[in-house]
Amino acid sequence: MTRDTWQRLKCDRYGMTGLIIVAIFALIAVCVWSGLLGQGWSEVNGNRFESISANHWFGTNRLGQDILQRMLFGTATAFEVGLLVTVCSTILGTVLGGLAGWYSHGWLDEIILWFKGVLDSIPFYLFAAAIAFALQSSPWAMHLAMIITFWTTTARIIRGEVMRIKEREFIEAARAIGQPGLKTVFRHVLPNTFHILLVQGTIVFVAAINTEVILSFLGLGIHDGVSWGLMLAESSQEVLGGHFGNFIAAGTSLFLLLMGFNLLADALQDALDTRRAPG
């Protein structure tokens, strides 16, 4: 990210709001990881369905566990899922998209495009179910399902960008001095797609957090630990009895974090938009 981009981002009120929201949640996640927050998420330290009090800001759940602690711990889970899926699917999408773009209309490109087409044709939740089925409910089935399917959009965008970049003079120069093709792709072409990856990465992050919630509700998500998706799944049993603690805590955090990322993604897209005329 250049200084120029940062200046533009700083002037974007919505973007900065998004960045601050994301930073606060990231801080919570770091505190959970380092053992400062949310460690009592599985302790039973109250009665069943206690209402809001100074001890239990969001009340307790049906086992008497503190909902605030679970919400904080769920933040860390959301970031774990989001980061893992974003990093892996972005790497996969960049490499495959880069190769497809560099060897465009060759056999490698055709195979990658075919594979992308196949994955895009299977409705995602069914694919996740199939993966969970094949892996016999392994705790990583959910992550794997997201990584295997989320790379395709990144790859499509990178492929297009690489096809554009490879026509430019500096790539021609690299080719002229006899640099091997693959080295050129990884050293000169792909680094020039960084701005796209940044925007695409935030979008994938949003998708991952959003998907975790649905998959956890369907019983295909997090098994050990707690996540906002599991809290919402719990709340679906409780709201009819008038217990809204889980729903409010998990629903609000989820909304705020998704909103933060959405605002940030929009602002990044505007700030990094290279098509915009300078000045």
Added chain:
Amino acid sequence: MNGPYLTRRLLYGIPLVLGVTFISFLLMVYFGPDKTYELIGKNPTAQQIIEVRHALGYDRPFLLRYGDYLKELITLDLGISDSTGEPVSVILRRTLPVSITLVVPGFILGNLLGLGLGLLAAWYRGKWLDKLVMSASVVGMSISFLVIIIGLQILLCTPYGLNMFPVRGWQVHDPGSYFYYVAVPTLALILVTLGYNTRFYRAVMADEIERDHIRTLRAYGASPTELLFKHVLKNSLIPVLTRIMFSVPFVLISGSLLLESYFGIPGVGLVTFNAITSGDQPILKAVVGLTGVLFVVALTINDMLYSVVDPRIAKS
């Protein structure tokens, strides 16, 4: 009509269908759970194990087993559900109409509303109305489907809210009861898709409105309705149709999966949800394989229709 182009599109669909079915086969049949020991008594002899594996077809070569799976999908002879003992094709035939009647109103209204709001925002681009609509869609995009469903249930179906609609269930026999049971799921579907739809349609319409010929027409005093309906909407038909085609599987599958399992509506989504929780392989492999194939078929028809709408596509 462009014969060679249409044939090429058709041929392009074949490797996709093979890929989709192959992945479903690999994940759910080949690597799927081994049912040998469920069907066998205690302390089986080696001979018994071999017999059961043979009856299940586990000893057949890999490619032949894949061929069997393809044959099942083509003939719609999909085996018998593990949990209910009913033929899968009978279950699907019974539940599919329920799912379609459940999601169709929300799908249509969500797209129409998104199109309307997108047009409005694009027309008043940069004005306060545009900003309002766009901010509202970012908010809409940030609310999880599950939160929308639970929230609407609290607001509309419980004594903590208006308590006007049923908490769950599906006892539909006339238009009145249909409305009674479909209202809340429809609203949920509209809300979850509206943000994304509005944003997409605004982007498409804004591009179109900025074109030179529209500006010229505007300068010559064409009325906004004439401009929007005769020129803008008509010219942006292709991206709009693509959007709708691509969102059909998402809405039909994801929408029915979540709405039906949440509201206890006996459609394909609930059957699939139950199959996921109980590991009912015949149902899962049928649903995954068939939706994948249907998607490819829809995609191919879609592409072929384009070349009819816009002959330039076939040439490039």
